[in-house]
Amino acid sequence: AQSVTQLDSQVPVFEEAPVELRCNYSSSVSVYLFWYVQYPNQGLQLLLKYLSGSTLVESINGFEAEFNKSQTSFHLRKPSVHISDTAEYFCAVSVDTGFQKLVFGTGTRLLVSP
Amino acid sequence: EAGVAQSPRYKIIEKRQSVAFWCNPISGHATLYWYQQILGQGPKLLIQFQNNGVVDDSQLPKDRFSAERLKGVDSTLKIQPAKLEDSAVYLCASSGKAGGSTDTQYFGPGTRLTVL
Numbered sequence: 001a002q003s004v005t006q007l008d009s010q011v012p013v014f015e016e017a018p019v020e021l022r023c024n025y026s027s028s029v030s031v032y033l034f035w036y037v038q039y040p041n042q043g044l045q046l047l048l049k050y051l052s053g054s055t056l057v058e059s060i061n062g063f064e065a066e067f068n069k070s071q072t073s074f075h076l077r078k079p080s081v082h083i084s085d086t087a088e089y090f091c092a093v094s095v096d097t098g099f100q101k102l103v104f105g106t107g108t109r110l111l112v113s114p
Numbered sequence: 115e116a117g118v119a120q121s122p123r124y125k126i127i128e129k130r131q132s133v134a135f136w137c138n139p140i141s142g143h144a145t146l147y148w149y150q151q152i153l154g155q156g157p158k159l160l161i162q163f164q165n166n167g168v169v170d171d172s173q174l175p176k177d178r179f180s181a182e183r184l185k186g187v188d189s190t191l192k193i194q195p196a197k198l199e200d201s202a203v204y205l206c207a208s209s210g211k212a213g214g215s216t217d218t219q220y221f222g223p224g225t226r227l228t229v230l
Contacts, residue, residue, distance in 0.1 A: 004156070032215055043118065043205065043221035044157070051216050090156055096215040099169050100145075104156030 002027040002093045006105035013112055015083055021076040021108045023091030033074040034092040034102065035065055044090065050074065086112045116140065118222035120206050126228045132194040135225045139208030146183055147219060148191050149205040157205055163189065201229045
């Protein structure tokens with residue numbers, strides 16, 4: 001079975017500072033990795049995903065994540081955050097069984113202050 | 115394009131009562147998912163439908179939870195009778211392809227259930 005660990009439940013950061021949200025996974029087979037974001041009072045939205053190929057994936061709003069197979073990690077980074085990035089971020093994993101079954105981490109709340 | 119719709123947004127009931135949640139997926143999406151998100155935890159898959167057939171319900175507490183997706187479009191999730199530990203946000207999601215492992219799931223805003 002797969003599992004995801006997000007060790008940081010909350011990450012406070014000042015606006016325009018860099019941030020890294022950590023995600024580690026456990027799986028005995030190859031995985032697909034996802035980051036979802038949940039803004040207050042909204043549903044989860046896909047931020048980015050790693051399926052294959054380049055280990056560095058980017059989102060349209062400046063976030064990036066790097067798949068590191070040897071460290072079983074998929075950390076999310078942004079070089080300069082905005083107030084509007086305040087949200088809950090969930091890392092998730094699935095495996096290729098023909099059907100998608102996402103296993104989510106417990107989430108990291110990013111708090112950006114002025 | 116309209117997103118995934120859910121209703122009600124909030125529900126408060128007493129234990130042992132029944133409750134039902136409704137989900138309308140994005141038009142044309144074949145796969146529909148119901149998740150339970152308990153406070154402080156990530157979403158947990160309860161049941162997955164492919165059109166109107168169940169693909170995975172291994173984590174659905176079948177003694178009290180039931181779900182259906184008539185005609186392969188809308189879906190309802192029911193809890194009967196509710197327990198205190200059922201207090202959570204119930205999320206519905208849909209995806210367009212045949213539920214493949216690389217799909218993007220689109221989530222609704224969720225229904226927050228409080229059981230007193």
